[in-house]
Amino acid sequence: DSPALIFEQGAAGRRAFAQTPTVAESWDDLPPALRRSEQPQLPEVSELQVVRHYTRLSQRNFSIDTQFYPLGSCTMKYNPRACNTLAMLPGFLSRHPLAPVSRGQGFMACLYELQETLQAVTGMQAVSLTPMAGAQGELAGMAMIRAYHRARGDLARTEVLVPDAAHGTNPATAVMCGYTVREIPTDSAGDVDLEALRSAVGPHTAAIMLTNPSTLGVFERRIVEIAELVHEAGGLLYYDGANLNAILGQVRPGDMGFDVVHVNLHKTFATPHGGGGPGAGAVGVGERLRPFLPIPFVCREGEGYRWAGRTDCPQTIGRLSTFMGNAGVLLRAYVYARLLGAEGLSRVGIYATLSANYLLARLGAVGYQPAYPARRASHEFTLSLKPLTAQTGITALDVAKRLLDYGFHAPTVYFPQLVPECLLIEPTETESKQDLDRFVEAMAAIFDEAHAAPERLREAPHHLPVRRLDEVRAARELDLRWDVPTRPTQNPSA
Amino acid sequence: DSPALIFEQGAAGRRAFAQTPTVAESWDDLPPALRRSEQPQLPEVSELQVVRHYTRLSQRNFSIDTQFYPLGSCTMKYNPRACNTLAMLPGFLSRHPLAPVSRGQGFMACLYELQETLQAVTGMQAVSLTPMAGAQGELAGMAMIRAYHRARGDLARTEVLVPDAAHGTNPATAVMCGYTVREIPTDSAGDVDLEALRSAVGPHTAAIMLTNPSTLGVFERRIVEIAELVHEAGGLLYYDGANLNAILGQVRPGDMGFDVVHVNLHKTFATPHGGGGPGAGAVGVGERLRPFLPIPFVCREGEGYRWAGRTDCPQTIGRLSTFMGNAGVLLRAYVYARLLGAEGLSRVGIYATLSANYLLARLGAVGYQPAYPARRASHEFTLSLKPLTAQTGITALDVAKRLLDYGFHAPTVYFPQLVPECLLIEPTETESKQDLDRFVEAMAAIFDEAHAAPERLREAPHHLPVRRLDEVRAARELDLRWDVPTRPTQNPSA
Amino acid sequence: MPFIPHTPEDVQAMLAAIGVPEVSALFDEIPASLRWARVEGVPPGASEMAISRLMRERAARDGADLCFLGAGAYEHHIPAAVWEIATRGEFYSAYTPYQAEASQGTLQLIYEYQSMMTALMAMDISNASLYDGASALAEAVLMALRAHRGGNSQRIWMPASVHPFYRETVRTIVEGQGIELIEVPYDPETGLTPAATLDALPDAAALVIPLPNFFGRLEDVDALTDAARARGALVIALVNPLAMAVLKPPGEWGTGASGVDIACGDGQPLGIPLSGGGPYYGFLCCRANHARQMPGRIVGRTVDRDGRVGYTLTLQPREQHIRRAKATSNICTNQGLMVTASTIHMALLGSEGLARAALASHARATALASQLAAIPGVELRFGGHFFHEFVLTLPQPVAPVLEALASAGVLGGFDLSEAYPELGNALLVCATETRTQADLARYGTALADILES
């Protein structure tokens, strides 16, 4: 069974005494009507209980530090430990966001140099680091596009084009920016259907949002034509940087014709996923969108660095966070970029692509069906389990769950939705050939099991802390917090 | 199976590139006859492989941070995380041991204050922190006793008295100091057999080495008479501080009549056991032994602190380590002592004793046989499984191994040797009553299993990474290192 | 090749398996005109040793000052255990817990987080976090507009006593949807937002109520809640979560403790280091009836096939990866690691520890306010209650004074002259439980010296 909740391990009055101020100050000068009448029911436990509970919980996770994650579109590469250690140096941790820049030129220099690096690898003219995740980077990008059209008085552009294979954040973001979304179909080779695009684009087109390579794991070969088409119609091109790892150092979005790009630093720049975040979604822009960059960003002045704000950038779309985005994540990305340097960044795309094509070849040989067999893989590729499902009844989900038993995280499943019974597999450049081979062996074993012992797969996983969970019940009988037994009123500082 | 060895995960030429200096310097100025002809066969692996391998290995351990360790005589209490964080502050970590004291008064102040604290809790007159473990503290203590007798020209004292229940380090240390060991038996109530002592003590007696409370988990009630007896014969008293946790803040070894004491900081002062060390075995002495203290120790001079060495202490037994013992462990102990303070240190003995007596009462009620049923437990107590073994064939080892399945570390088994089928149980003051109760439940379940399903116990553990290991084979067919395949000679810096 | 494990032999074997002669062939679908851009303007790679030294030197130039800045980011004691555990690889390098069976650690932790946060806020439901306080307020605004029955109002009442950067962030995020933020003025004498002020304003879908407000002042949350309800508006509480250990929680605001609809804020005071401004995390709680309007991830407790308790992400049809253009928000990544730390922090402090930290902070701020206000020419701008942060007026412009204080190693507070010119030479000052009496005295002496000279 799952460990008892931390609440259930407590006893009234137990505390981690070293952590509470020794003196209980009075609350007499707070207005009685605004005082809390009952203490919130938080755990009452010792420090050892807390350390033990969360250490043990951590062991119930898969993670990059313990497992291979062939998780398509997520770029689960090694998160170098130095990035963490150095971003958590006491000087950085204790820096107040509103401290004068004169007292933190070291921090400012890191951010400035990271801006420069991101410009270089994306082929953009200016970068703002403030977006706190990919989706916020998208929001920033689309808001800039909106501001651009408005600044030109071009108010007719109400539509954003999004390929059907796009990440869900793309259409969601376009809507958040007040746009209508128009889906563009994908052709049978995995490219954008150029005819469909041609008929969709027009004076109502604000922009097209593209990932290249696409989520299908293939490079959009007619990107130059697409860019011309959209630009000619007066629209702009948004580059969703989720797949930038594939082409890092090989091709630049700016050269493809994109006007704005966001970079998921928690993918391409190896900052940790942290069980769901924090990420960072820096945005880079070409000249047209430069006036609209979100603030603050760092600019150089003489020998030093300072924040640029609304005075420097009066047409800015404004702030996206209280302070400077996920600054600590940015420091990690900066350290990573410095460790790799120009030549190291170039290698990323090469080896990520090599590993993906290798896995694709090996898994094809095992008997799995590539969704686009005639195409090169980018840093990731799609398999369709439809033939296997037809033969054995085994679904993509069954394979995914069984992989957990073999000690591998599952690939992304059922995305992109246009590939039936889809597995989207991305090995990244940091896994060794041995580990890729072990993954192929596991996939081969599962392929055999699907024919020989399908029940075993349908019931998987077998060796994890829990078996498949009742998600219908989870959604229907919502149990979203521990039920708090009531406790009598007391002065919280007594 | 156990994970592949790190060596087996490598590939020729693979490296953790961020960790190796980028330039391979020449070795031309090193004499050819002294150059290494073949690279040592170390692992050739990536940084991710290393991180993943050792992270996963760590998960194959029990530890305080994940399990309760009722391990008698080892004082496995919570190791506060702040002690680690603060001892590893960059300023402390980068301090060179030979740096001038003027450049490290903060560090020196910590050591000085720790010396003072240890004096206060042991009732001694002076303390040296240099011994690196309990056994080295013993060595220091016995060497001082030897130096003391020699300084007085008293060369006839060739014998050291050691109770039969003593830790193995006691006789081993006495021998290392050139003494003959004479064992003193324990009486049926768990006290030293005073008659036997009386007949053993004499002009040949250099000292007696005692732990009080003894390893039997009971307080040596006639300690004052013992001290008088030995002192009258011209011998000295050595206090083995392994069990100091029992009486911290309650009784001081100095008041009992001891001349020298060592303190296991990794027990009583909560520094980590680290899977086998490092420890620290500070020694405290009364006036008689003060001139012989090991160097260096810290002394105060004006407003500052400096090292005391041979000039200050010409009769010193000398150095026990290259520099200042396990300095980082001492910093951890210092932080612990400051967090607890005078009143907190006093509580340690009280609650450690309370928890031990509680467990003793509960386990007695379950049906386990206390070795000394008429005695109070100190911070630990002994059970004899002899009746259970007689009834069911189940041994102390079986119970210990089965406890692992229940998620508890085993108690100390078969020590002290004079209790047949002995379990020595020490809960420490940092485990909650809930966790003690869970332990009792597990012990009760095992008691039942011993009668109902003894096979299950004899085969235990069942739920650990490995089952019982073939120790005979381990000792007979020594396999103490990975077998290195040979590799051709090459210039290591090529 | 930092972090790339491929040996030349590996590469050859892999190319052979693929059936291409060299790596460049793998890029042959990329138009030649685009290929092989080189990374320029980026320094060459360096060893971890070299970069460690660089970063240590840079860090040493920062963060060493005595800090009396608050204004949305607060220096509190964080137990060492918090980050030693949160940065364990299994939390730090784990992905979003979509594969529930392989993520029970993170999932149970988030469930505990949701339980703690709802307890602290006295609300029904918490999500698993948003980016930060300001963006959480933006999401709360969007959520309120979705949840607001009986009207198509696109207006929100936004008090001027809300942090100016929060207001600006909300504007950036919501303005694409044509939402109007109506500024609710504060009383320049008290620094508070009188409930009656709403009378003069057009109807809105929701009122934002800050506690404490940006000036550290305690708004009359009951009256404001009642006034908003009387106009048919929802109520969004924007609170300092640490303060909620001692102040009335949003779930009990209003007559009869009717409670607010949505509570949000920044979780930074609960175990997150200042760290130059982030990463922090935004929290968002709501009443049960708004569950399906909640943006972001939510964890639920359920059972597995054998009936064992387990945890899983739930209500996913609200989210963008399922619902795409119709999602409640575009949010995907949140601030999971911060929530991990914060959960450990709250478990360590408990309600007693949080209450003591809050009151100790307040006591330090109160003492500092007295000391500083005793300096000739320095005055407390507003009378009455505040919570651990207060506004001073100085006898001269604030910026040069702050500069002089900084030279003395004291960060004296946040200059209000730009955001609130009507307040004159106003300075927002904060003290937390981490400040000692000696620290306060140091500030007092430095300020007195500067003002005298």
Added chain:
Amino acid sequence: MPFIPHTPEDVQAMLAAIGVPEVSALFDEIPASLRWARVEGVPPGASEMAISRLMRERAARDGADLCFLGAGAYEHHIPAAVWEIATRGEFYSAYTPYQAEASQGTLQLIYEYQSMMTALMAMDISNASLYDGASALAEAVLMALRAHRGGNSQRIWMPASVHPFYRETVRTIVEGQGIELIEVPYDPETGLTPAATLDALPDAAALVIPLPNFFGRLEDVDALTDAARARGALVIALVNPLAMAVLKPPGEWGTGASGVDIACGDGQPLGIPLSGGGPYYGFLCCRANHARQMPGRIVGRTVDRDGRVGYTLTLQPREQHIRRAKATSNICTNQGLMVTASTIHMALLGSEGLARAALASHARATALASQLAAIPGVELRFGGHFFHEFVLTLPQPVAPVLEALASAGVLGGFDLSEAYPELGNALLVCATETRTQADLARYGTALADILES
């Protein structure tokens, strides 16, 4: 009550179960005259917040200088991963792996350590560590005396070119057993120990050979090994383990690479921070025929009941907890956590990384030696080969020069005048791969300035 979880209710329930009315009853076997001593002279307890601030302030006063001290402790780059993993609770807070089934992580790691250390030393067997280099040398001496066949010699040849603190430590540890350490003089012109020197000395059970020696000089280990063997003595190598990545390892010393009997030293250069002098760890390797004379813990690979590979402590009958007065040593606790870190360090660097770190250190030292020797009046004391550490003579007494350097933030080296007065104003200087060209120049400039003034 820091770290004590007992609530008043818990205490009452526990006392009731025991059957005593109050806690003091549990101490009723202790003679009244001894009871209830109070802890005096110790400050009251303080919160983690207060102690953290104290320690941060104290640490800030330390370790910031530019360090050219070696003399047995060396500042090398340590990858961040090393200590982030070594301080994981499962390593940090685990006990000695006596319960093998519950300690496979630590046991496999030690087995890997033993494999690495024997590879580095080209020896057969390694133990699981001793306290530090000096005490390891003492254990090596005792072991050699046990292992020495054909004689009851209690004498050891101990070169004066061995670290003086090592020699002193050995003396302290072994002198209780009547062992005689015979000093082997070095040639004051070369700083080396000529093999012929042994001819004038009485027979001994073993010769200690340092490489590099305390002066950084490279002894003629082959000739010394041969000379010792010719006299029927065993050979103990005392080496810097990092240097062994590029220098001839002890297992190959002597004509025909006959090898030494025992190799030992301090593991500090392999991933252990300077940390004010410890904790470091001592390593000890030997040939297979001496296995049963080895002190300390040893891990062996074996199988479990199902035939699965597993690891366990082995050869325990050598140890004190089994053999008591007849044990090979009194050692019990060793330096497990240091070995954990060091194993991770060696795995990360590999032989290529260690070799590069060693040669980069040496290159830095060579460059520094040239720069400093170019200062008028400063001379290299010994000609010829050295390894990353060298002896200078200054034109004036060393102590005041070092003091002046320290005031300039430079730790200039170790003053040899006390331990080696015959060398005059001699200074032992070290540089490692962590020192940049700018660092070297800074030292050079500072020294030149001081000597000129």
